[in-house]
Amino acid sequence: MLGSAVWAGITDLSEALELTDSEGLERIGYDGDEPCAAGDVHSYLELHIEQGPYLEQRDLSVGVVEGTYGMAWLEATVTGEADHAGPTPMHRRSDAMAAAADAANGVHELPNRLSADAVATVGRMDVSPGSVNVIPNDVTFTVDVRSYDDDVVAEAVSKTESEIAAACDRWDTEFELEELWRIPHTEFSETVRDASRAGVEAADVSYQEMIGGAGHDANYVNRVTDSGMLFVPSVDGKTHTEAEFTEWEDAVAGAKAYAATVEELATE
C-alpha cells in the first residue's frame, strides 16, 4: 500500500523512498519516471481475492465490499535479565520470555472479550539471547488488531497495553510499546457500491455485500476519489502463502462483474 499512500498524499514520497525492510534488502535504485500523485480520476475499483473464508463458505462467486477493517500494528519490547536456567530460582527471575508468552496469551484472548469481528495476531517474536539454558532478557513481538469498529481497535490497543503491563508485573520485567501503524476502518463510496451491485447483477453472478479484513490500495485511494472493491473467493481462505488459490470460474465471474461495474460507472 506504499504506492497508493504516496499517490493519495498520505505518505511523503521522500519518506517512502527512505524505508527499508526488516531483512535489509537492497534498493534497486529505480523510482520510475511518472510522478506518484493523484490526478483527475473519476473513480477507482479494485478486484482482489478475499483472503478469508467468507465467500467460499457461502458458495458465492463475488463479494461487493462495503468497507474494510480498521487496524493497528504494535511492537512490544520486554526487557528482563539474562540468567542461567539452572541455578536461578523461579522467584528470582526477571524472565522476558515468560512475560512475553503471558502477554501474548492475553492478547490472543482479547477478541473474545471485545467484538465478534475483532481479530488479534502475534506474528513476530524475537527472543534474545535465544539459548536453551539462558533466561531470555529481551523479547520483541508484534501485535496486529483489527475490527470494522474503530472504537474496538482503540480498546484492543489499550487492552493490549494492560495485558503486557500485567504480565511484566508478574514476571518482574519492563516493557516498551510502540504503535507502528494505525488506520481507521474504511467505508467505500456509495456511488461505487451502487454501481458494483448493479454490475454484479448485470453479470448474473452470485454475490453478497461484505466487510474486508485486510488493508488494500482502495483504502487510501478512497480518500481522494470514489473507490470500491470486488472480492473473489480464496480457496480455504488462504493468502500470503503458496496455497493461495482462486478457482478459474470464480476469477472469470469476478472479471465479468468488474467489467459490468466499470460500464455502470462509465455511463452513470
Add this chain to the structure above:
Amino acid sequence: MLGSAVWAGITDLSEALELTDSEGLERIGYDGDEPCAAGDVHSYLELHIEQGPYLEQRDLSVGVVEGTYGMAWLEATVTGEADHAGPTPMHRRSDAMAAAADAANGVHELPNRLSADAVATVGRMDVSPGSVNVIPNDVTFTVDVRSYDDDVVAEAVSKTESEIAAACDRWDTEFELEELWRIPHTEFSETVRDASRAGVEAADVSYQEMIGGAGHDANYVNRVTDSGMLFVPSVDGKTHTEAEFTEWEDAVAGAKAYAATVEELATE
C-alpha cells in the same frame, strides 16, 4: 561438557566431532594430540562460580557442592496454518504462535506445581514466517526443566507434553516434542565432599553445603572417579552474561579452599 562427556566415555569421540552449533560456526580443524579418555585419576575437584544467588544472599565465600540438579532439554515444534491476520476469523485459525505462547505459559507455571527446587525455562523461540500480518504456521521452542529430584524432572517432562498438547488442542494445531538431552541428578563422591569440608575449614573461610543448579564437567567425571565441586559466589547470581562477576576476596577464598581440599585428598 562435551570434552568431559567424551573423556568419561559417555559420548563417542566421532559423534562429538560431528556436532555443529546452531549458527553454523566453522570447525577449526584442530582436534589435539592427546587421547580424550579417562586415565588413572585419583579424584577430581572443580572450582566454579555458583551462577546463582544462594551464597551471596547468605554472605558466604564458598559452597561445598553436595550434588547437582538432574535436567531435561526438550524442543517443541508447533505446526499451524499461515493465514492473513485480517480476514481470518479467530475461530477459523490454526495459530502456531497462539498455541506456543499458551504452552509456554503453562510450562512457566509448572515449577509452582511440582517442587520448591524445580525450575523451567523457555530459552529459544523461533516463529515462522515472522511477519506482523501473517498468522504463524510454525513455532519451535525449547524447554529446560531441572530439579535435584529425578522424578520431578520426569514429571516436568510429562507435564510439559500435556501442557503443549492442551494448548495445541485449544488452537487447532499439531506438535512434535523431542527430548534433546536428559541427565539424572548427580550426588558427588562422599570422599571428595568429606575432604572439601575439611579443606574449607582448614582454609578458615565461611561456607555451606549446597546443591548446584547447572551441569558441570564434574557431573560426567564423577561417573569415572570420585568427584566434587566448590562454588564461589556470583555477584547478583549473574552468569553467561557480561555482568558475570565474582569479588576478588571470594575468588581468593575459593582458591585457598581448593588448595586445602587437594591437600586433604592427597594425604588421606
